[in-house]
Amino acid sequence: MTLSLSKAITRIALAAAMPILSLFLYGCASSTQITGSWKSPEALPQQYQRIVVAALTDNVLARQEVENDLQAQLRLRGIEASKSIDLFPPSAGAKTGPDVNLLLDRIKENGHDAILTAALVDEKTETRYVPGNVGYRPMTRFMWYGSFRGYYTYWYPTLYDPGYYTEDKVYYLETNLYDAQTDKLVWAAQSRSYSPGSLRRAAAKFAEITVQKMSEDNVISAQIRQ
Structure with missing residues (x-):
């Protein structure tokens, strides 16, 4: 299951041709939960202290919100977190993201030891009466x-107030943690968001449960700073 960062980003980009994350963050009673996680047997416990967070989307507002909230949750646990949007600001009219090799070089130069990515990998519509x-x-x-x-x-x-059918959106997200030095996947989680009601609430909840799961899986510190 070990993947390089460059291959993973390419695969996610192809699999999620829709505007990544932007659909997930707009939607109505919502719930977001982790559905599964994986940790590399080679990963050391509580190893990462400087992490770059990257929301893989061309929607600037969604990217800002997701990265802001992931950064805030990591900082609560004493992790020095940076946002990819600060390292690589969006370019007007750009059709592709920054060169992945340049991105990795910049991350290493700044002393970061891991990259946390978030992407929408699937969406479904459920009809209920x-x-x-x-x-x-x-x-x-x-x-x-x-x-x-x-x-x-x-x-x-x-x-004369009959029942009716309504449609709810269900979004499936993938969060990956890569080691910046080896370019290898060390931790991954899948989550599901059911009819998210707003960008603000959805991004905050997604960040909270993701970082909590990272802590439970012992890839970052479990200690929350007061």
Whole structure:
């Protein structure tokens, strides 16, 4: 399962031809959770102290929000985190990202020891039925059954409030941690976001559970700074 950073970025970019992460971050009651993780048997516990976070997307707002929140969560645990958007600001009209070799050289020159990437790898639409406001109640409990006027006035609006079908978006994300010196994948996690309601809440929750899982899997410090 070991992949180089350059190969992983190429694979993700091809697999996620849609605007990465931007769809995930816009959507309505949301939930985001980790569905699985993997750690290289060669990874040392709590090894990484200087990490670059990179949201793989051409949507500048989504990139900023995701990288800001991942940086904040890492800093809470004493990790010196930088954002790729600061190292490689977006270029107007650019069709591709920065050269991966240049990116790696810049990361190493700045003394970073790991790169944390986040990308949307799949999305699905789920259709569900929302029932209307119709339900049977015993006649003896309610006075409106006593006359046609009362019965009709109460039930007419309810009986004509039928159920309906609605669509919910489910987004599947992949987060990878690469060793900057060896260019090897040392940790990966998959997460699912169900109908995210806003960019702000979705990015914050995604960052929180991702960094928490990194801590649980012992690739960064478990200590939260007060």
